[in-house]
Amino acid sequence: MLxxxxxxxxxxxxxxxxxxxxxxxxGKVTALIGENGAGKSTLMKILSGVYPxxxxxxxFRGQVVNFANPREAQRAGIAIIHQELNLxxxxxxxxxxxxxxxxxxxxxxxxQKEMRRRTQLLLHKLNLDVNPDxxxxxxxxxxxxxxxxxxxxxxxxxxxIMDEPTSAISDSEVEVLFGIIQGLKRExxxxxxxxxxxxxxxxxxxxxxxxxxGRCIESGSMQEVCQERLIQxxxxxxxxxxxxxxxxxxxxxxxxVENICLKHPVRKDQSLLKNISFTxxxxxxxxxxxxxxxxxxxxxxxxxxxxxxxxxxxLIISQQPVTLKSPAEAIKAGLALVPEDRKKDGLxxxxxxxxxxxxxxxxxxxxxxxxxxxxxxxxxxxYIRDLKIKTSxxxxxxxxLSGGNQQKIVLAKWLATKPRILLLDEPTRGIDINAKSExxxxxxxxxxxxxxxxxxxxxxPEILSVSDRILVMAEGRLTAEFAMxxxxxxxxxxxxxxxxx
Amino acid sequence: xxxxxxxxxxxxQVQPPTLKxxxxxxxYSRYLVKFQSLIALFILCLIISLLSxxxxxxxxxxxxxxxxxxxxxxxxGMTLVVLTAGIDLSVGSVLALxxxxxxxxxxxxxxxxxxxxxxxxxxxxxxxxxxxxGTLLGTFNGWTITRFKVPPFVATLAVLTIARxxxxxxxxxxxxxxxxxxxxxxGTGWLLGIPVPVWISGIIVGLAVFLTxxxxxxxYIYAIGGNESAARLSGINISKVKTTVYAxxxxxxxxxxxxxxxxxxxxxxxxxxxxxxxxxxxxxxxxTSLSGGRGSILGTVQGAIIIGVLNNxxxxxxVSPFWQQVVKGMVILLAVIIDKANSKSE
Numbered sequence: 001m002l003x004x005x006x007x008x009x010x011x012x013x014x015x016x017x018x019x020x021x022x023x024x025x026x027g028k029v030t031a032l033i034g035e036n037g038a039g040k041s042t043l044m045k046i047l048s049g050v051y052p053x054x055x056x057x058x059x060f061r062g063q064v065v066n067f068a069n070p071r072e073a074q075r076a077g078i079a080i081i082h083q084e085l086n087l088x089x090x091x092x093x094x095x096x097x098x099x100x101x102x103x104x105x106x107x108x109x110x111x112q113k114e115m116r117r118r119t120q121l122l123l124h125k126l127n128l129d130v131n132p133d134x135x136x137x138x139x140x141x142x143x144x145x146x147x148x149x150x151x152x153x154x155x156x157x158x159x160x161i162m163d164e165p166t167s168a169i170s171d172s173e174v175e176v177l178f179g180i181i182q183g184l185k186r187e188x189x190x191x192x193x194x195x196x197x198x199x200x201x202x203x204x205x206x207x208x209x210x211x212x213x214g215r216c217i218e219s220g221s222m223q224e225v226c227q228e229r230l231i232q233x234x235x236x237x238x239x240x241x242x243x244x245x246x247x248x249x250x251x252x253x254x255x256x257v258e259n260i261c262l263k264h265p266v267r268k269d270q271s272l273l274k275n276i277s278f279t280x281x282x283x284x285x286x287x288x289x290x291x292x293x294x295x296x297x298x299x300x301x302x303x304x305x306x307x308x309x310x311x312x313x314x315l316i317i318s319q320q321p322v323t324l325k326s327p328a329e330a331i332k333a334g335l336a337l338v339p340e341d342r343k344k345d346g347l348x349x350x351x352x353x354x355x356x357x358x359x360x361x362x363x364x365x366x367x368x369x370x371x372x373x374x375x376x377x378x379x380x381x382x383y384i385r386d387l388k389i390k391t392s393x394x395x396x397x398x399x400x401l402s403g404g405n406q407q408k409i410v411l412a413k414w415l416a417t418k419p420r421i422l423l424l425d426e427p428t429r430g431i432d433i434n435a436k437s438e439x440x441x442x443x444x445x446x447x448x449x450x451x452x453x454x455x456x457x458x459x460x461p462e463i464l465s466v467s468d469r470i471l472v473m474a475e476g477r478l479t480a481e482f483a484m485x486x487x488x489x490x491x492x493x494x495x496x497x498x499x500x501x
Numbered sequence: 502x503x504x505x506x507x508x509x510x511x512x513x514q515v516q517p518p519t520l521k522x523x524x525x526x527x528x529y530s531r532y533l534v535k536f537q538s539l540i541a542l543f544i545l546c547l548i549i550s551l552l553s554x555x556x557x558x559x560x561x562x563x564x565x566x567x568x569x570x571x572x573x574x575x576x577x578g579m580t581l582v583v584l585t586a587g588i589d590l591s592v593g594s595v596l597a598l599x600x601x602x603x604x605x606x607x608x609x610x611x612x613x614x615x616x617x618x619x620x621x622x623x624x625x626x627x628x629x630x631x632x633x634x635g636t637l638l639g640t641f642n643g644w645t646i647t648r649f650k651v652p653p654f655v656a657t658l659a660v661l662t663i664a665r666x667x668x669x670x671x672x673x674x675x676x677x678x679x680x681x682x683x684x685x686x687x688g689t690g691w692l693l694g695i696p697v698p699v700w701i702s703g704i705i706v707g708l709a710v711f712l713t714x715x716x717x718x719x720x721y722i723y724a725i726g727g728n729e730s731a732a733r734l735s736g737i738n739i740s741k742v743k744t745t746v747y748a749x750x751x752x753x754x755x756x757x758x759x760x761x762x763x764x765x766x767x768x769x770x771x772x773x774x775x776x777x778x779x780x781x782x783x784x785x786x787x788x789t790s791l792s793g794g795r796g797s798i799l800g801t802v803q804g805a806i807i808i809g810v811l812n813n814x815x816x817x818x819x820v821s822p823f824w825q826q827v828v829k830g831m832v833i834l835l836a837v838i839i840d841k842a843n844s845k846s847e
Contacts, residue, residue, distance in 0.1 A: 306734075328736040337734060345734050348727035350794050359724055360735045362717040370715050413735070 001026040001190040002047070002078070002159050007056035009042055016042045017214045019056075024159060027188045029181060031195065031205035031222065035234050035291075035460065035493065039214040040194050044161055047192075048080040049073030061158075079152030080161040085144050089137030094119040096136050097151050122150040126180050142173025149180060160184065161192040166200060167293055178204055196291050196497055198227050210234055231497075235460060235489035251282025253319075254452040255303075255421050260313035262295075262302050262476075272298045274476045276313070280421065280452040285443060287467030288456045291496050295476040296456045297340050300423045304337040305330040317421070331360065336419035338410050340426045340456075342403075346410040349399030353391050354380035356398050356409050361416045383412035388438065404435025411442070422446060422453045428462060440466055460489050474498045537839065538787060538803040545807065549814035556817055563696055567764075569809035570698035571596075573802060574757040575776055576783040577709045578639075578750030580801040583784050584713075585746055586726045586793025587646065587653035592754040592780060594664035595638050596773035600758035601668050603631035604677040604768035607684060624683055632755045638664060639751020643744030657747075661777070668770050678767035688764030698760050705753065709798045722746060726793025782829070783808055786836040807832070 004022040008015070017039045024030050034040050045051050047058065049067030057064050060076060067073040070080070087096050094116050103111040103118075119132040128146045136144060145165060152160050166174050181204055184191060193205055201208065202222060209219040210233045218233050257280075262273035273295050280286050290296045302311045305324030315322050317333050324330045330337070339345035347356055357380040358365055365375045380394045387408040391401055398409055407427065414422065424443070428436040443466060447453050457463045463470055470487050472480040472495040480495035550557040575592050582589045607627040611620040622630065638660060645656045690697040713719035721742045724732040733739055757776070762768045787804030789796025811832060815825045 304734075326736075326738075327734055328738060331736040339734060344728075345730045348724050348731055348794065350727045351723060355720065355723070359720070359732070359737075362720055366717060369717075371717065371720065 001061065003059040004043075004047065005057050005059065007043065007046060007054055007058070009039075009046060009051065009054045015214055017046075017054075020211070020214070020216045022209055022216065022219075024190045024192055025207070026158070026190045027185055028206040029185065029191045029193050029204055031193050031201040031208040032211065033195075033198075033201065033208055033230060033234060034211035038211040038234070040211055041163065042214075043211065044080060044163060044192070044194065047073070047159075048078055048161060074155055074157070077156060077158040078161070079155060079157035079159070081145070081148045081152060081163065081165060083164040083167055085141075085148055087136045087144055087147060090135060092133045092135055093123070093130070093139075093147055093150075094132045096147060097122070097154055101154075118154070119150070122153055125153070125183070126150055127176065140169075140173070142169040142176060145169065145173075145177065146180065157189070159190045159192065161194070163194045164196070164292070165193070166195065166197060174200070198230060198497060202227070231490055231493055235493055251284065251450070251452075253279050254282045254284075254317070255280040256314075256316040257303065258314040258316065260299065260302055260311065260315075262298055262307055262312075263310045265310060272476050273302060273311075276473075276476075276478050278471055278478065278481075280454060282452055283447050283450050285447045285453045285455060285466060285468045287463040287470040288454055288473065289458070289460070289463045289470060289492055289496055290456075290473035291458065291498075293475075294473040294496065296458075296473055297425055298476075299473070300337060300425050300454065300456060303330075304335055304423060331417055331419075334418075334420035335423065336414035336417055336421070337423045338407075338414055338425060338427055340429065342406050342410050347398050347406055350397065352395045352397055353384070353389070353401070353409055354394040357383055357412045357416060360413050379416060380412075383416065387412055387442065402431075402435075404431035404438075407431055407435065407439065411439070415446075420451060422451050423456075424453065425456045426458065427455060428457075428459075460492060463492070464489070472496050538800065538807060538836075541836075542803060542807050542810065545810055545814070549810070549817065553814070553817040556814060561813070561817075563699070565806075565809050565813045566699045567696045568813070569805050570696075570702035571757040571760050572776070572779050572783060572808070573702040573805045574705055574753045574760070575750075575780040576787075576801045576805050577705055577798060578753035579777070579780040579784050580787070580789055580796060580798055581709070581713070581722060581746045582653070582750050583781075583789050583791060584722050584726045584793055584796055585743055586729070586791075587743065587746070588781070588791070589639075589642065589657045589747060589750045590654065590777050591638065591642060591657040591660035591664055592750060592757075593773035593776035594661045594668065595635050595751055595754040596758035596761065596776060597768075597770065598638070598664045598668040598671070598758070599631040599635045599755035600762035600772055601672050601677060601768040601770065602634050603627045603759050604680055604762050605671060606630050607680055608677055627684075628687075628759060631759050632752055635755025635758065636748050636752040639748040639754070640744060642751065643740075643747035646747065647740035647743050672768065672770040674770055676767045676769050680763070680766055684763050685766050686763070688760050688762070698764070701756065701760065705756070706798060706802055713798055718742065718745065723794055726795070728794070779808065782833050786833060788840055804836075 002024040004020065007017055007020045007022075009017040020039070020043060022043070032040050032043070042051070046054050049070045049072055052066065052068050058066070060078070065076060067076065088099065091099070094112075097119050098115045103114050105111045116132050123130065123132060123146075126146050126149060128143060128150075130139065130143065136147060139147065149160070165177060169177070181191060181193075193201065195201055205222045207219065208222050208225065208230070210217040210230065212234060258277050260273055260276040261271055264270040264272055276299060278286075288296055288299070298307075301307060303315065303324075305326050308325040315324060322333055324333060324335075327337070343349060348359070354376055358376045361379070362371065365372055365379065377394065383389065384391060384394060389401075389405050389408045389412065391405060398406060401409070411427075427443070428439055431439075443453060443455065447468075455463070455466055457466075464487060468484055470482040470484070470492060471478055472482070472492055474496050475498045480491070482491065546556070555561060575596070578592065579589055606622045607624070610622055612618070642653075642657050642660055645651045646653050687697055687701075692700055713722065721732065721737050724735070724737060725739055725742055729739060758773065761772055783804035784796070784801050785791065785804070786807055787796065787800030787802070789800060808829065811829060812825065815828060820828070
């Protein structure tokens with residue numbers, strides 16, 4: 001049905017996919033497996049026309065195709081259902097399904113009757129028993145997903161790609177989805193199923209393809225493989241990780257987290273964090289690993305006082321119980337958070353380097369209520385020097401710097417607050433190798449200086465090389481703790497995959 | 502530093518790290534961009550002075566300055582609000598209410614016949630009362646915006662209507678006139694050869710420039726407008742800063758109201774209608790981004806002067822008031838289009 005041959009894709013010199021071959025058969029579910037950053041989503045984006053330039057060729061129904069955009073791929077019969085659903089909540093099911101391809105009457109008006117009729121047929125086929133006029137925003141997430149599938153079927157799609165389709169839906173909705181997938185198989189559709197949840201794959205998939213570091217590692221029949229082998233194939237890399245020596249002299253407890261729970265902001269009956277407790281010591285680098293949606297970011301945000309209304313639990317900092325209701329209080333208590341998305345939450349991109357670095361410590365840079373430019377300059381100059389921030393001047397606009405240098409500015413502005421506890425959320429995401437190793441070195445130096453550091457990462461090699469101790473999260477729970485000596489990639493990943501422990 | 506490096510300055514990561522800012526960037530185009538509104542103003546003055554010999558006179562100069570002083574007061578507050586990515590539509594009505602309260606208290610005081618009580622006000626007293634009214638209304642704006650997350654456009658639109666209604670209630674729809682020579686000094690007097698309203702607006706501009714460049718609050722205003730989420734994570738109390746900014750805008754509208762009332766020797770119930778639009782126009786022409794985080798007080802002052810000179814010139818040239826509005830609108834559009842083109846080329 002769909003064959004990809006020797007696909008190679010580079011992003012500004014970095015290889016994301018290397019000679020990947022993939023064959024998708026009609027009437028079968030092909031599972032695509034790999035850890036974060038293995039290249040799954042890049043491959044999906046190439047197949048669905050998001051990335052039109054790549055090396056290699058794609059054959060669809062025996063013909064070479066090269067889609068210029070997702071719309072073209074969709075017309076040819078390849079539909080993708082993204083993890084984040086692309087529906088307009090204020091429009092009805094019918095309106096969403098026909099969005100951009102409305103049926104028009106001879107008068108040039110919308111043929112609502114016909115669109116409604118065809119929607120009804122589709123919904124009936126997918127066993128979704130709701131009125132086609134219902135607003136999509138009123139549907140459950142699982143039902144919205146069915147609407148997305150209906151959208152794909154309207155195009156007579158032959159290949160349907162599902163990216164983590166069960167990440168947001170309940171168990172009973174999963175059953176409904178699997179029923180639909182079985183139906184699609186009988187209609188001889190080809191389905192590509194991307195998921196972390198191995199137990200699901202064993203139920204629904206016929207074939208599997210394992211990607212690792214942008215390469216196709218193994219493929220075969222799902223029946224002839226076991227879970228252990230798949231996990232091993234996903235992680236089994238030969239790269240030498242420069243493991244650091246574990247410290248023996250453990251410091252005093254710096255931060256204790258007791259029974260932290262966090263409610264979902266919209267669906268109040270659900271929890272994003274469930275009874276999380278752990279301790280961070282002085283001079284310790286605590287790695288926190290989890291797959292997408294495990295609640296890593298939410299945990300750091302909760303500790304930093306960003307969710308005072310939704311969170312419960314107790315924080316103890318240096319033997320003192322504290323309640324942090326805002327970032328300002330957290331900063332005062334000696335915490336600092338380097339957020340995951342530096343462009344969205346870390347930096348004011350339109351302001352210059354100096355202003356960004358000084359933003360957290362302005363009260364210290366004043367004389368009688370007036371900002372002292374000399375103090376601001378010397379502070380920013382110190383960090384530009386210490387962290388080797390490459391910028392033409394301290395007056396350079398932050399948005400003009402490279403990702404690695406921007407990340408260093410975010411680090412600088414938090415180091416300026418002289419924190420005792422540093423929370424780093426994906427500190428090396430999207431930055432080049434050089435800047436990465438500089439940041440690892442910096443983290444190490446800060447820990448040696450006595451700071452307690454929590455590093456959240458979705459990259460196993462990073463977690464393994466930087467941490468003294470590793471916690472693993474899955475679905476809002478802490479599922480495992482490893483001392484450095486006993487940590488293995490297999491073990492960590494096993495604990496991070498939901499429902500398999 | 503070669504001109505080539507300057508053009509590609511955003512690719513700073515390829516440059517060797519240098520800590521000293523280049524003293525001179527070596528290109529005229531940057532200065533052209535930086536002083537574009539001043540240049541536009543100069544050209545505008547040149548054209549008008551060629552067409553009318555009444556324009557370039559000292560008397561007319563002070564006349565223009567006095568006319569724009571009220572708009573400058575309001576525009577300065579508006580700039581601060583817009584820098585936080587907000588907007589304040591209520592300033593025109595707040596101006597009217599504060600003017601009315603100032604005039605009413607000066608003329609009638611507060612009479613409570615049931616308590617057999619009369620409170621009279623000194624000149625300083627009424628001015629403070631007017632300022633307090635404006636600041637309170639601004640604080641109310643900030644409170645609804647930060648506490649209930651009402652979009653600034655809607656929150657201040659509501660206060661626009663409320664304050665106008667309160668003005669009508671207080672004045673019963675009639676002007677309050679005959680306020681005395683002492684009060685008239687605020688709007689019509691001269692001090693050291695300069696009109697008093699020009700002094701007032703000049704001092705306000707000075708304080709606002711100081712606020713935006715030299716204080717923590719000013720820095721926080723830019724940070725919130727540039728990236729509210731990053732500002733919150735940096736421990737900045739967003740609600741406090743925003744409320745303060747709206748309170749300042751309200752207070753400055755009150756000052757405008759006092760000047761207007763004093764100049765006319767009368768508080769008009771329909772004073773200040775559409776003043777918020779003139780203020781927004783000054784802010785926009787001055788290069789402040791309506792999405793926040795970028796802009797300056799001095800830019801707004803230039804914008805206000807451009808609008809003032811344009812108004813004055815069109816009157817001197819006997820252009821009909823209807824055409825004046827058309828021209829003003831085109832200038833606003835042109836200013837924003839040029840600004841957009843510049844920020845894209847950067």
